Amino acid sequence: MMIPPNDARSPPIAAAGKQTKLHPDILKLGLVSFLTDLSSEMIFSVFAVFFTTIAGASAALLGLIEGLADFSASALNYLAGWLSDRSGKRKSFTIAGYGFSTLAKILLLVSNSIIGLSLFRVIERLGKGFRGPPRDAWLSSVADEKTRGYSFGVHKALDKSGAVLGPLAAYGLLRWLGESAGTYRTLFWVAFVPAVLGVAMLALIKEPPGVRHERESLGQNWQLLSPGFKRFLIPAGIFSLAYFSLGFLLLKAHATGFSVTDIVLLYALFNALCVMAAPLVGKLGDRVGRRRIIVMGYALYGLINLGLMFASSQWELIALFACYGVFYAIDESQNRAFIADIEPERRATAVGVYNFVTGVLYLPASLAAGALWALAPNLAFGLAALLSGLAIAAFVTLR
16 A cells, blocks of 8 residues: 655654754643543443443433533534634633533432433533633644644643543442442542642643634635535544444453453553653654555554454453554544644634544544444444544545
């Protein structure tokens, strides 16, 4: 397979000894993300199993809720990006998104019903969608162009560090208090605290100056986005149809013999590998070009799903979860850095459009995975592997 040449807008990393230091805001925003993920991942590491085994929901309903959650995470992306670029402001929209996600967690404190859990999962993701574009545009504006991939990688590493400690904290509570409804309620209360601290810290960060595009309507804004970015949406959309919820991997682990407590440790392993890989793949993208890194991410995801079709032992699942952490590091950091390369003027809007398009497609992806899972889980993994290959072909063709 021919790999696309390096992106002209992705220069090699600076020579040793001449690298630009990371901007302080990258580390500060990373700490905010760390606290938020510490809170969220304490909950998400147990959510799929809790939802289906304790609350009594079906795997099909889990697929629906996860798809709706992914859709809600993208529903406000375009609007948030457009508003941020239109006003030139990043901080106020970022705070609004983090704050909304924090408030949504109150639902877990007052209700553990299927309806309450479903509403929490969907509403909490609305906040994530609203904060993403302005925050990523904020990161793009302060990151040096020569180390942009590394900057996004460091932010993602800090972000996912919370996702390592969150499942470990959940594991500790489950081991200490036992797997019961009361333990889960305690876990939800503990998870609420770092979310509040993250919002408080974000309020203390000084907002960078921004460029206003105040006379652009949503339609004009779309027309002015770069052709290269619009072409990128095609392979990204195809790949999104393959990208079903991680909850199905957790169910696969449960079916392979892992207990709920052990699954929390698997989730922590996935996040730990993401933390270690994110800065490294960021540096690699700065050096060889982010186009190659994106193709590598698509290929790795396809191979993981092929592996899931045949995995039958616990050690195989452990290896696949580790690989999934590396893939996630690529997908969650380098796509945003690539968008910043090909859309320098309206980055918040571009990230918003990307998140909206991919998020809309996550819904049918999770619905299809839920339906295929009811027939045979391997059908879901096989479809994901096939679509990953099609996404690579589209990306190479439309380079």
